Amino acid sequence: MTDTRARMAVLVRADVAAHIRAGRLDDDIRRLLRVTTATIRDVRRQSGVGHRLARGFRPRSLEEAFWGSVRHLPDGHLLWVGDVTADGHPYVQVGKHLRSARLTAYRLAHGRAPHGPVLPWCGLGLCVDREHLLDRHARDVLAVALTALYGDTP
Ligand SMILES: [Zn+2]
Numbered sequence: 001m002t003d004t005r006a007r008m009a010v011l012v013r014a015d016v017a018a019h020i021r022a023g024r025l026d027d028d029i030r031r032l033l034r035v036t037t038a039t040i041r042d043v044r045r046q047s048g049v050g051h052r053l054a055r056g057f058r059p060r061s062l063e064e065a066f067w068g069s070v071r072h073l074p075d076g077h078l079l080w081v082g083d084v085t086a087d088g089h090p091y092v093q094v095g096k097h098l099r100s101a102r103l104t105a106y107r108l109a110h111g112r113a114p115h116g117p118v119l120p121w122c123g124l125g126l127c128v129d130r131e132h133l134l135d136r137h138a139r140d141v142l143a144v145a146l147t148a149l150y151g152d153t154p
Contacts, residue, residue: 004074011072016043022068023058026051032081033071065092066104070128077122078105078129090126101128106135 016039019029026040044050059065069082069092080090080101090101102118109130116136120127127133134142 008072008074012039013043015067015071016040017047018064018067018070020044020047020049020054022064023055024068025054025056028057059094062092062094062099062104063108065094066101066108066128069101076129077124077127077132079124080126080128084126088125090128102133104128105130106133109133 012033012035015033016029016035019033020040020043024032026037029035029040030037041051057068059068065082069080069090071079071081073079082090082092082101084090092099092101092104100118102120103114105128106114106118114135114137118133118135119139120129120132121134121139121142122129122132124132
């Protein structure tokens with residue numbers, strides 16, 4: 001097994017465990033994470049949370065809701081598989097509160113609020129990987145650096 005495949009196998013199990021903690025049902029986990037029933041059963045056995053305890057997505061914290069709504073991809077993206085608004089913005093719900101998934105990812109990664117909107121630069125619109133999201137400040141810094149390197153191109 002290559003390092004990449006071994007690493008993905010670990011990440012997939014971590015994703016399944018996070019979805020289990022957030023209360024997701026086996027059918028939903030299979031659909032959202034594209035894993036087999038055997039994998040889910042295996043991770044449930046290890047985490048001690050049997051499928052009879054699953055009550056559907058009812059996260060107890062924002063962090064639990066976030067990690068219960070993502071899927072690691074082999075090329076380094078963190079795909080949002082949770083809810084999306086009608087105009088395409090990923091969001092997370094804890095109790096009655098709706099939060100932007102990108103904002104949540106940024107806060108979890110940096111421990112502070114971003115400057116301005118947070119957007120993925122990697123080309124995958126639903127990516128919420130901490131390294132793939134930039135706030136306005138980071139985009140401005142990047143723009144200055146790119147202009148210094150390549151000149152002022154439109
Ligand atoms: Zn990405």
